Amino acid sequence: MVLRGWSLGDWDPWRELDRVHRGMHRMLDWGWPFRTAADFPAVNVWSDAERVVLTTEVPGLKAEDLDVSVQNDVVTIAGHREAEKLAEGEALRRQERPEGSFARTVLLPFGVKSDTAEAAYRDGVLRLTLHRSEESKPRKIAISG
Amino acid sequence: MSEKVQVTREDSKTPSAEPAASGPVFSPRVDIIERPEGMVILADMPGVSKDTVSVVLEKGVLTIDGDVPENAEAGLTLQVQEYEVGHFHRAFEVGESLDPGGVEATMRDGVLRLAIPTREDVRPRRIEIK
Numbered sequence: 001m002v003l004r005g006w007s008l009g010d011w012d013p014w015r016e017l018d019r020v021h022r023g024m025h026r027m028l029d030w031g032w033p034f035r036t037a038a039d040f041p042a043v044n045v046w047s048d049a050e051r052v053v054l055t056t057e058v059p060g061l062k063a064e065d066l067d068v069s070v071q072n073d074v075v076t077i078a079g080h081r082e083a084e085k086l087a088e089g090e091a092l093r094r095q096e097r098p099e100g101s102f103a104r105t106v107l108l109p110f111g112v113k114s115d116t117a118e119a120a121y122r123d124g125v126l127r128l129t130l131h132r133s134e135e136s137k138p139r140k141i142a143i144s145g
Numbered sequence: 146m147s148e149k150v151q152v153t154r155e156d157s158k159t160p161s162a163e164p165a166a167s168g169p170v171f172s173p174r175v176d177i178i179e180r181p182e183g184m185v186i187l188a189d190m191p192g193v194s195k196d197t198v199s200v201v202l203e204k205g206v207l208t209i210d211g212d213v214p215e216n217a218e219a220g221l222t223l224q225v226q227e228y229e230v231g232h233f234h235r236a237f238e239v240g241e242s243l244d245p246g247g248v249e250a251t252m253r254d255g256v257l258r259l260a261i262p263t264r265e266d267v268r269p270r271r272i273e274i275k
Contacts, residue, residue, distance in 0.1 A: 042228040046221035053218045057191035057228060059255030089181055096174035097189050109224060124191035124255020 040102050041077065047109045052130045054106065059124025060097075068119050070130060072111040077126065078103035111136030169231030173211070173257075181269060183262035184243055190233045191255035192216070198257055200250045207245060208236040209257060242267045 041056040056077060058066065066079040083099040086092060112130035120127045173188040190198065192213030201208045211233035239245040239261060247262040 039227075043225060044216060044223070044228060045225040046218040046223050048221050051221065053221055055216060057255070059189045059191040060187075061254060083176065084178060084185070084187065086178065087180075091179045093177040093179050093184075095176050097176045097187060098174075106225075121254075123194045124189070 039104075040098070041104060043077075043104070043106055045106070045108070050132050052108050052110070052112060052128075052132075054108075054128040054130070056126050057124060058102075058121075058126055061121070061124070063121060066121060066126065068117075068126070068128065070112055070114045070117055072133075073108045073136065074105055075108060075112075075128065075130070076103065076105045169229050170234050171231050172235050173209070173233045175235065181263070183247075183260055186237065186257075186259040186261070188233075188235065188257040188259075189255065190257055192230060193233060193252065193255060193257070195252040198250075198252050200248070200257075200259065202239075202245050202248065205239050205245065206236055207239055207248065207259070207261070208234070209259070210234050211257070 041058050043054055043056045046053045054075065058077075058079060058081075061079055061081055065081065067077070069076050078101070080101040081099055083092075083095070083097075108130065111133040113133045116131045118129040120129075173190045175189075176187045178185040178187075188209060190209075190211040190213075193211035197212040197214075199210045201210075213230050213232070216230040242263055243261045244264040245261055249260045251258045
């Protein structure tokens with residue numbers, strides 16, 4: 001990582017390229033380099049008959065920038081992360097970390113209760129614990145006759 | 146973020162030894178920002194905490210390693226697995242204009258932030274004209 005000259009006032013063609021590059025990345029949101037924007041964030045899901053646990057990796061977020069909602073058997077995870085702002089004389093040498101907004105809906109194995117849902121965000125990992133709703137439990141149907 | 150890249154050696158001319166980890170090893174995604182006062186490296190390492198990250202400086206090479214707890218839920222059946230977890234590892238060669246000895250590292254919400262100051266004698270200095 002060699003520091004190029006940054007004498008103030010000089011037009012730096014590399015800085016211009018960086019600026020254009022940055023603009024392009026911003027346009028692509030979290031969709032790049034995933035196949036589609038709907039793939040982010042990736043999730044792992046576990047369940048048994050009563051409970052669903054979902055984990056996903058979304059590092060570097062503030063609690064207020066993360067939004068989780070459940071409805072029946074669908075959970076939506078949305079949020080956004082801003083890249084670090086650059087001031088005059090600063091350059092982005094490399095950007096691999098995604099920035100921008102994301103929203104993902106995940107289909108759960110069964111309907112869940114929203115009032116007992118737990119969401120924990122720790123070390124950049126979001127962990128949701130959801131409990132099966134009464135209505136979604138299979139009920140035996142009596143056969144008459 | 147969960148798309149991870151397997152460990153490569155692109156960042157250092159001297160090969161960085163791969164850690165003897167059992168399981169997958171990933172190269173964390175980084176942003177590198179150049180400021181007059183120094184370089185800032187931000188690395189996404191979800192699941193890694195202050196206690197499980199290590200930053201080592203040796204012969205001008207800065208190496209970051211991060212361990213994550215196992216991603217498993219006891220008693221439950223795995224239904225969907227879109228991402229794997231594993232050890233994080235990446236190495237950077239520190240340029241001559243930087244003072245790696247003054248590096249400051251912070252870890253928060255799975256993001257490691259390294260601030261490497263430029264060497265004092267290399268910093269731009271305003272020269273007073275008397």
